[in-house]
Amino acid sequence: MQLCNSVPKPKSNERSKLKKMIETDILIIGAGPTGLFTVFEAGLLKLKCHIIDALPQPGGQLSELYPKKPIYDIPGLPDVLAGDLVNNLMEQIKQFQPGFTLSETAETIDKLDDGTFIVTTNKGTKHHAKAIAIAGGLGTFEPRKPEIDRISFYEEKGVEYFVKDPELFRDKKIVIAGGGDSALDWSIFLADVASEVTLIHRRNEFRGALDSVEKLQEYKKLGLVNLITPAEVISLHGEEHLNAITINKDGNQETIKTDYFIPLFGLTPKLGAIANWGLEIEKNAIKVNNALDYQTNIPGIYAIGDVNTYPGKLKLILCGFHEATLMCQSVYQRINPGKKYVLKYTTVSGVDGFDGTRKEAEKAVVKSIE
Ligand SMILES: Cc1cc2nc3c(=O)[nH]c(=O)nc-3n(C[C@H](O)[C@H](O)[C@H](O)COP(=O)(O)OP(=O)(O)OC[C@H]3O[C@@H](n4cnc5c(N)ncnc54)[C@H](O)[C@@H]3O)c2cc1C
Numbered sequence: 001m002q003l004c005n006s007v008p009k010p011k012s013n014e015r016s017k018l019k020k021m022i023e024t025d026i027l028i029i030g031a032g033p034t035g036l037f038t039v040f041e042a043g044l045l046k047l048k049c050h051i052i053d054a055l056p057q058p059g060g061q062l063s064e065l066y067p068k069k070p071i072y073d074i075p076g077l078p079d080v081l082a083g084d085l086v087n088n089l090m091e092q093i094k095q096f097q098p099g100f101t102l103s104e105t106a107e108t109i110d111k112l113d114d115g116t117f118i119v120t121t122n123k124g125t126k127h128h129a130k131a132i133a134i135a136g137g138l139g140t141f142e143p144r145k146p147e148i149d150r151i152s153f154y155e156e157k158g159v160e161y162f163v164k165d166p167e168l169f170r171d172k173k174i175v176i177a178g179g180g181d182s183a184l185d186w187s188i189f190l191a192d193v194a195s196e197v198t199l200i201h202r203r204n205e206f207r208g209a210l211d212s213v214e215k216l217q218e219y220k221k222l223g224l225v226n227l228i229t230p231a232e233v234i235s236l237h238g239e240e241h242l243n244a245i246t247i248n249k250d251g252n253q254e255t256i257k258t259d260y261f262i263p264l265f266g267l268t269p270k271l272g273a274i275a276n277w278g279l280e281i282e283k284n285a286i287k288v289n290n291a292l293d294y295q296t297n298i299p300g301i302y303a304i305g306d307v308n309t310y311p312g313k314l315k316l317i318l319c320g321f322h323e324a325t326l327m328c329q330s331v332y333q334r335i336n337p338g339k340k341y342v343l344k345y346t347t348v349s350g351v352d353g354f355d356g357t358r359k360e361a362e363k364a365v366v367k368s369i370e
Helices: 012-019 033-044 082-096 181-190 210-221 272-276 317-335
Strands: 005-007 022-029 049-053 099-102 106-112 117-121 126-134 140-143 173-177 196-200 226-228 231-237 244-249 252-257 260-263 267-270 285-287 301-303
Touching (some): 022 033, 022 317, 049 126, 173 231, 181 210, 301 317
Parallel strands (some): 022 126, 049 099, 173 196
16 A cells, blocks of 8 residues: 655755645645535634635535435525535635635645645645645546547547536537436526537436426527437547537437537546545545544544545535534644644634634623613
8 A cells, every 4th residue: 555655844945836835724625515614614723724626616416416406404404405505605614715726636645744745636736734634525526428439539629528617618509418407407507608509318308307307498499409309429520629429319310510519427426546645445435533533544634524434424414514523623733732722602702704704793782770
């Protein structure tokens, strides 16, 4: 097993390079609910956070897999849409001004002699942190790719598996394939952006939220989306960039001109590069010390939320929130050795944001009664 890379303490000229890095107290890998709530608990302890996520938006599984589904087991919220819970978490942590590196995957980690870490993404962005919180959930989401000849040649040349920036499709002809929520929702959304949207699905039935299916029906009637079912894309064309696709519908082939093909056939989670960081892994999850602080076998690297495992582990949002809270106390002790922390209730102490804002309960009026 390869241990987390240990590199010498940076020399002074190397220190100047570090200045160009993103500096933070806690580097959180994963902007799912666990990673987001970590920012709040860390903020109460005056610790600054920066979050990396491979996806273009925060929210993890909630945003990517079920934004419109209600969740019924968040304490104090009898039912809340997954997307709304993410928005609320973002609002709750705003005061603590977290930094975000989105659409980038944490690839390598180096531990410096002073016990701090440098995490580098697949795009070369470097982050220097005093502690690492891996909140990577089930891992990075890899798109399920359709088996179409030469599809890899067209990746980033007309074939996109995620809609990272809708503006890429402004005034372009696009073909989306798939029958789930993502295919429905992006077809509807991009109808206002692209010059032409065609949705292709191999069945006549769609597996999505009822309001999305109804909206697509309406968009089809209005001519805002071309719907072709049951049909499958069977080949791609274009010399340097995609310019057309061929579909098979009821045994007949038809070629359609298009600038982009977006197959949305679901995502498979993969632990990815984190699995090579020298962490103890069990059943595709990171083993942690749950009796204390959710630290891994490498001091200073913690794993919280769906990504960790310990006896009795439950992969639930509320468990991730609890783990994040205890972990932050441990990071505080690591960064401020010997300094006593006294637990304060937010109702009593209020919340002081890093942006100068303060939330506090209304002060009691001191007035004598005649
Ligand atoms: C359909 C469905 C319904 C659910 N319903 C409920 C429910 O009702 N109640 C409940 O409590 N739970 C529910 N869950 C489970 C819940 O969604 C998870 O427990 C929760 O999302 C875990 O949060 P997390 O922050 O730990 O991880 P995630 O939400 O998985 O977020 C992890 C993030 O880390 C990122 N990431 C991973 N590796 C890297 C890397 N190397 N670099 C950069 N980014 C990385 C991923 O892109 C992802 O965004 C449901 C799950 C599903 C799929």
